[in-house]
Amino acid sequence: MSITSQQTARASASRATGGPPRTGRGRVRRLTKRDRIVLSVMVGIPTLIQLVFVWLPTVMSIGLSFTRWNGLDLNDIKAAGTDNYQFIAQDYPPFWPAMQHNLLWLVFLALVATPLGLLLAVLLDQNIRGSKIYQSIFFAPVMLSLALVGIIWQLFYQRDNGLLNFLLGTAGTPQAVDWFGDSSVNIWAAMVAATWRHAGYVMLLYLAGLKGVDPSLREAASIDGANAFQTFFSVVFPALRPVNIVIVVITIIESLRAFDVVYVINRGTNGLELLSALVIQNLVGEGQVIGVGSALAVVLLFISLVPIVFYLSRTFGKENKA
Amino acid sequence: MPASIDPFARPDRRTILKSLAIGAAGVAGIPLLAACTGGTGPGGGPAASSGLTFGSSASDEVPKNAYKAVTDAFEKKTGKKVATNVVPHNDFQNKINSYLQGSPDDTFTWFAGYRMQFYAGKGLLAPIDDVWEKIGGNYSDALKKASTGPDGKMYFVPNYNYPWGFFYRKSLWAEKGYEVPATFDALKTLSAKMKSDGLIPIGFADKDGWPAMGTFDYINMRLNGYQFHVDLCAHKESWDQKKVSDVFDTWKALLPFQDPGALGQTWQDAAKSLGSKKTGMYLLGSFVTQQFTDPAVLADIDFFPFPEIAVEGRDAVEAPIDGLLLSKKGGQNQAARDFMAFMGTAEAQNAYASVDASNIPTAKGADLSKFTPLNKKTADVIANAKHISQFFDRDALPAMANNVMIPALQSFIKDGTIDVKNLEAQAKALYAAQ
Numbered sequence: 001m002s003i004t005s006q007q008t009a010r011a012s013a014s015r016a017t018g019g020p021p022r023t024g025r026g027r028v029r030r031l032t033k034r035d036r037i038v039l040s041v042m043v044g045i046p047t048l049i050q051l052v053f054v055w056l057p058t059v060m061s062i063g064l065s066f067t068r069w070n071g072l073d074l075n076d077i078k079a080a081g082t083d084n085y086q087f088i089a090q091d092y093p094p095f096w097p098a099m100q101h102n103l104l105w106l107v108f109l110a111l112v113a114t115p116l117g118l119l120l121a122v123l124l125d126q127n128i129r130g131s132k133i134y135q136s137i138f139f140a141p142v143m144l145s146l147a148l149v150g151i152i153w154q155l156f157y158q159r160d161n162g163l164l165n166f167l168l169g170t171a172g173t174p175q176a177v178d179w180f181g182d183s184s185v186n187i188w189a190a191m192v193a194a195t196w197r198h199a200g201y202v203m204l205l206y207l208a209g210l211k212g213v214d215p216s217l218r219e220a221a222s223i224d225g226a227n228a229f230q231t232f233f234s235v236v237f238p239a240l241r242p243v244n245i246v247i248v249v250i251t252i253i254e255s256l257r258a259f260d261v262v263y264v265i266n267r268g269t270n271g272l273e274l275l276s277a278l279v280i281q282n283l284v285g286e287g288q289v290i291g292v293g294s295a296l297a298v299v300l301l302f303i304s305l306v307p308i309v310f311y312l313s314r315t316f317g318k319e320n321k322a
Numbered sequence: 323m324p325a326s327i328d329p330f331a332r333p334d335r336r337t338i339l340k341s342l343a344i345g346a347a348g349v350a351g352i353p354l355l356a357a358c359t360g361g362t363g364p365g366g367g368p369a370a371s372s373g374l375t376f377g378s379s380a381s382d383e384v385p386k387n388a389y390k391a392v393t394d395a396f397e398k399k400t401g402k403k404v405a406t407n408v409v410p411h412n413d414f415q416n417k418i419n420s421y422l423q424g425s426p427d428d429t430f431t432w433f434a435g436y437r438m439q440f441y442a443g444k445g446l447l448a449p450i451d452d453v454w455e456k457i458g459g460n461y462s463d464a465l466k467k468a469s470t471g472p473d474g475k476m477y478f479v480p481n482y483n484y485p486w487g488f489f490y491r492k493s494l495w496a497e498k499g500y501e502v503p504a505t506f507d508a509l510k511t512l513s514a515k516m517k518s519d520g521l522i523p524i525g526f527a528d529k530d531g532w533p534a535m536g537t538f539d540y541i542n543m544r545l546n547g548y549q550f551h552v553d554l555c556a557h558k559e560s561w562d563q564k565k566v567s568d569v570f571d572t573w574k575a576l577l578p579f580q581d582p583g584a585l586g587q588t589w590q591d592a593a594k595s596l597g598s599k600k601t602g603m604y605l606l607g608s609f610v611t612q613q614f615t616d617p618a619v620l621a622d623i624d625f626f627p628f629p630e631i632a633v634e635g636r637d638a639v640e641a642p643i644d645g646l647l648l649s650k651k652g653g654q655n656q657a658a659r660d661f662m663a664f665m666g667t668a669e670a671q672n673a674y675a676s677v678d679a680s681n682i683p684t685a686k687g688a689d690l691s692k693f694t695p696l697n698k699k700t701a702d703v704i705a706n707a708k709h710i711s712q713f714f715d716r717d718a719l720p721a722m723a724n725n726v727m728i729p730a731l732q733s734f735i736k737d738g739t740i741d742v743k744n745l746e747a748q749a750k751a752l753y754a755a756q
Binding site: 068069070071072073083087090091092093094159178179180181182183266267269270273281282284285286287288289290291292 | 415416418419423437444446529530531583584585586587720721723724725728729730732733736741744747748751752754755756
């Protein structure tokens with residue numbers, strides 16, 4: 001609820017109870033000069049930050065996506081119409097595989113990683129011994145740095161002396177699975193690694209949600225004779241609805257932002273193309289093609305807007321009604 | 323039900339807002355990346371008249387100390403101070419655009435080839451013809467050509483280079499009776515023999531994407547000549563022509579002999595299997611020897627140039643040159659010009675090579691007496707070459723090398739197919755953006 005509507009509500013309340021009469025200028029001034037300064041600073045600074053760091057770059061990116069530019073002199077910027085978009089759709093071979101991989105990533109996170117996180121949360125919510133330790137262990141991957149994640153999964157996936165091939169008994173033989181190099185399996189290997197991080201994140205959010213579920217609900221369910229499954233799926237899970245919406249949005253956003261794991265494997269080439277990796281490839285470093293990179297970023301931005309708008313309209317739409 | 327939701331609506335909303343903030347920050351990051359990729363870049367102080375600033379991407383221990391030996395020698399000789407800014411080499415390369423436009427150091431380490439000519443053409447470098455008048459005699463024609471900008475002026479002072487070729491273990495070859503192939507057909511015969519002996523004939527690694535360019539470059543130069551390589555890299559020649567598809571057709575005959583695990587390993591991994599005699603030979607730059615820490619193995623490594631295929635025999639050698647450039651700002655600093663001239667002498671290059679002996683000094687008169695027989699051999703190959711190419715990612719537009727060639731070559735390695743029409747379409751779009 002916004003500040004102004006609260007004020008008017010309070011103002012009308014005080015009028016009804018015979019509060020101080022209106023001043024001559026026709027508006028009730030309840031904020032002192034200092035209050036107003038404090039408020040405008042508090043609202044102004046975040047707005048400014050938002051403008052400078054979010055909206056300005058966004059608008060610039062959209063603008064640049066319709067140009068050709070080598071990134072050197074501003075005079076070198078040339079209008080290119082929709083050439084960059086045509087280029088990525090028709091001539092840029094990694095683009096469509098990247099779209100498919102992002103979609104696959106989303107499906108995998110939604111069907112495997114997120115349910116796994118929920119399962120972990122439910123299990124750890126049972127007051128089992130050492131619950132805190134397990135929580136920390138499962139959440140640890142979320143906090144690890146990029147380089148460390150790379151090293152850890154390298155140990156699992158190496159072709160000649162990695163753990164997985166060792167367990168399969170194929171290490172050192174020609175049948176050894178090349179988890180990173182074989183473009184038909186490496187996306188799955190990467191998604192498993194991503195699940196490892198995502199599940200911990202989801203677990204934490206659900207744990208927080210589960211802590212907030214009124215225990216009397218469960219009591220009531222068990223008095224009514226519901227078993228554990230019924231209690232969870234018919235009573236607790238629906239009560240988690242606000243968290244569920246967040247999780248859905250996070251899962252979608254994570255699948256669009258998916259980047260770190262493929263980047264440490266091979267910078268998102270050879271079967272691991274993802275939109276975010278292509279954006280980086282085209283915008284950062286010597287291989288910079290600003291027009292094409294911006295066009296890719298804009299595509300990613302618009303895809304990301306869909307779940308965000310959906311989410312915002314769900315949350316704020318509901319609040320306005322309440 | 324609604325009544326029971328109320329008590330815990332608060333913490334939930336907080337969670338929501340928090341995660342929204344996280345999500346929004348993430349999404350906000352995307353356009354941010356698009357519009358400000360530069361960052362500040364490697365910093366550089368203002369030029370002092372009594373000295374100069376030197377931006378160095380030699381961040382690894384050995385080359386860092388090697389450049390320190392050079393600057394120390396210069397300071398001792400002239401009494402002018404050199405302030406060195408060392409930047410990790412990946413950062414240095416990634417930020418070169420903003421570095422050169424911001425406040426670059428007077429001189430800085432860089433590469434010959436298109437990568438130098440591009441910035442020279444944009445007017446971000448200072449020409450150094452006066453320096454070359456002093457040091458010109460120290461260099462071969464091939465090196466002089468490699469140091470020339472698009473306008474015919476001199477821009478670059480070579481320090482060292484390292485050749486690409488086939489490396490192998492002498493003891494393994496002696497044991498099996500293999501002989502150095504002089505022609506491409508002999509190479510194929512040898513490879514077939516190695517395969518039947520249970521070896522991986524040709525070591526190969528392309529997880530990082532760039533090493534495969536070496537094979538492409540050599541087959542291209544041996545089939546179509548050095549000039550075609552240069553023109554193709556500069557996109558003066560079309561990719562959509564028979565000469566280019568011939569390169570891939572020729573390569574296809576070699577593919578079955580190259581390590582099938584190439585896409586999953588780095589050049590260090592492939593070097594390891596050469597060291598352990600699982601691989602018969604390995605086409606790479608001479609930096610491969612850095613991986614052989616056992617002196618016995620290192621002494622057992624030998625080298626031969628890429629065999630001839632059609633034209634020009636083995637006249638061209640792929641030997642990327644590293645050296646120094648003078649920034650536009652540094653052009654006004656005489657001390658910086660003096661330092662450039664110093665780098666072009668045998669004295670400075672000896673100082674460098676005394677610390678970092680894995681590369682070949684480029685100036686005539688540099689002391690090779692302490693070199694290993696292998697280094698002398700590679701130095702000989704370079705000295706006798708009529709043309710020195712710079713490797714695809716240095717001779718071509720970086721975007722062409724990184725964004726187009728890496729995925730194209732990786733898919734070629736995977737299934738032996740290549741779409742030269744698409745390569746040309748991409749090249750057209752990317753070169754037009756420059």
